[in-house]
Amino acid sequence: MSEAHAEDGPRLRDLSEEDLLDRIFPYFVQREDVLVPPGDDAAVLRAASGSVVATTDTMVLGHDWRDEWSTPAEVGSKLVTQNVADIAAMGARPTGLLVTLAAHGDLPARWAEEFSLGVASQAERYDVSVVGGDLSGAPDGVVMVSITALGDLEGRDPVLRSGARVGDVLAVHGSLGWSGAGWWLYAQGGTDPGPPEPCPVRPAEAEPPTGWTEQSARSVLMWSHRTPVTSVSSGVVASLAGATAMMDLSDGLVRDAGRIARASGVGIDLDRASLERDFVAPPLTDALPLDVAWTQVLTGGEEHSLVATFPADSPLLRDQSDPDGRWWVVGRVVEADDARPRVTLDGEAIQGQGWDHFAG
Numbered sequence: 337m338s339e340a341h342a343e344d345g346p347r348l349r350d351l352s353e354e355d356l357l358d359r360i361f362p363y364f365v366q367r368e369d370v371l372v373p374p375g376d377d378a379a380v381l382r383a384a385s386g387s388v389v390a391t392t393d394t395m396v397l398g399h400d401w402r403d404e405w406s407t408p409a410e411v412g413s414k415l416v417t418q419n420v421a422d423i424a425a426m427g428a429r430p431t432g433l434l435v436t437l438a439a440h441g442d443l444p445a446r447w448a449e450e451f452s453l454g455v456a457s458q459a460e461r462y463d464v465s466v467v468g469g470d471l472s473g474a475p476d477g478v479v480m481v482s483i484t485a486l487g488d489l490e491g492r493d494p495v496l497r498s499g500a501r502v503g504d505v506l507a508v509h510g511s512l513g514w515s516g517a518g519w520w521l522y523a524q525g526g527t528d529p530g531p532p533e534p535c536p537v538r539p540a541e542a543e544p545p546t547g548w549t550e551q552s553a554r555s556v557l558m559w560s561h562r563t564p565v566t567s568v569s570s571g572v573v574a575s576l577a578g579a580t581a582m583m584d585l586s587d588g589l590v591r592d593a594g595r596i597a598r599a600s601g602v603g604i605d606l607d608r609a610s611l612e613r614d615f616v617a618p619p620l621t622d623a624l625p626l627d628v629a630w631t632q633v634l635t636g637g638e639e640h641s642l643v644a645t646f647p648a649d650s651p652l653l654r655d656q657s658d659p660d661g662r663w664w665v666v667g668r669v670v671e672a673d674d675a676r677p678r679v680t681l682d683g684e685a686i687q688g689q690g691w692d693h694f695a696g
């Protein structure tokens with residue numbers, strides 16, 4: 337909502353913290369495991385299984401989003417997905433979110449409200465309550481938003497990065513490279529051509545549609561960049577099916593698979609033919625040159641699909657019944673070899689390693 341800056345209406349500096357919270361609290365629906373809702377010094381949540389999964393993720397204006405590209409609601413929605421994906425990647429379900437907004441006083445109060453609305457609607461998608469947060473001022477021009485997410489393993493063991501074993505296969509749930517491709521299109525100076533008719537859906541939501549046009553392909557990729565999605569139920573299913581290691585894909589397949597490989601003391605060899613058949617495909621190849629489509633599949637960030645390793649004979653890999661989409665095998669776990677990079681493609685080194693916050 338870049339227009340919000342031009343809008344009349346109060347700025348944050350015109351409101352007390354209570355005034356702003358009074359505008360924000362009504363968006364947040366409390367689920368039954370919330371014993372003390374937002375408004376006291378801290379919230380109280382039921383911890384049914386006796387352990388709490390906890391993670392946090394932050395976004396900064398200019399570094400993680402641009403107001404020309406993303407509405408405040410889309411920023412809120414993406415922040416929720418980033419955090420929920422980390423909970424899902426442990427094989428847990430999210431139970432509570434704590435939301436922090438640190439902003440300069442000239443920010444329209446409407447920005448904070450629409451951001452909160454985006455948080456609330458994406459929290460609804462993942463069936464998780466917003467149980468509190470924090471407000472802080474910031475220097476001119478600075479807007480930073482952050483969520484701390486809590487989750488419950490419901491009695492399951494957590495799925496760590498360190499459990500991959502030689503002989504396992506590496507599989508991906510959801511899309512690869514769509515968000516990174518959207519970012520690339522924006523960075524090229526592109527604008528979203530607008531929702532195509534009929535609006536296509538992403539693979540985590542339903543069957544991948546066919547019949548893309550360049551316009552519908554560009555639009556869905558740019559949309560995926562603004563509002564990526566993850567699947568909590570698929571993380572739980574993977575855990576129940578015996579996933580040996582799991583992560584959400586935030587910094588690209590090669591870098592994140594490298595994290596599993598390092599934590600597990602193994603190597604991972606990606607399979608070019610599988611990636612080409614199942615991922616270097618429409619809509620990516622309708623909107624991007626082929627080499628860019630490959631780069632985004634291998635290294636595009638902010639996808640928040642899940643990547644996991646499984647024993648090669650896991651029945652889940654042949655199961656196509658999950659309405660949230662299936663797991664696609666993209667590689668295999670091999671012995672670590674000091675003479676080769678941790679992650680290879682058909683045994684060869686890969687150009688480009690994915691997103692790093694400080695190196696860019």
Ligand SMILES: Nc1ncnc2c1ncn2[C@@H]1O[C@H](COP(=O)(O)OP(=O)(O)OP(=O)(O)O)[C@@H](O)[C@H]1O
Nearest residue numbers: 390391392393394418419421422583584585586587
């Ligand atoms: N400033 C910090 N202090 C303490 N621990 C940190 C800090 N930053 C990150 N960590 C921890 O380091 C680990 C890796 O962090 P990282 O942010 O890369 O993981 P992630 O949340 O899966 O990634 P992403 O932010 O890309 O989704 C996590 O366990 C995280 O809690």
Ligand SMILES: Cc1ncc(C[n+]2csc(CCOP(=O)(O)O)c2C)c(N)n1
Nearest residue numbers: 398399400401402418586587637638691
């Ligand atoms: C304006 C702007 N510039 C660059 C990017 C790209 N970007 C930012 S963070 C990230 C990786 C995931 O971060 P994290 O590990 O914190 O989840 C990527 C690929 C963007 N979204 N907006």
Ligand SMILES: [Mg+2]
Nearest residue numbers: 422583584586
């Ligand atoms: Mg993660």
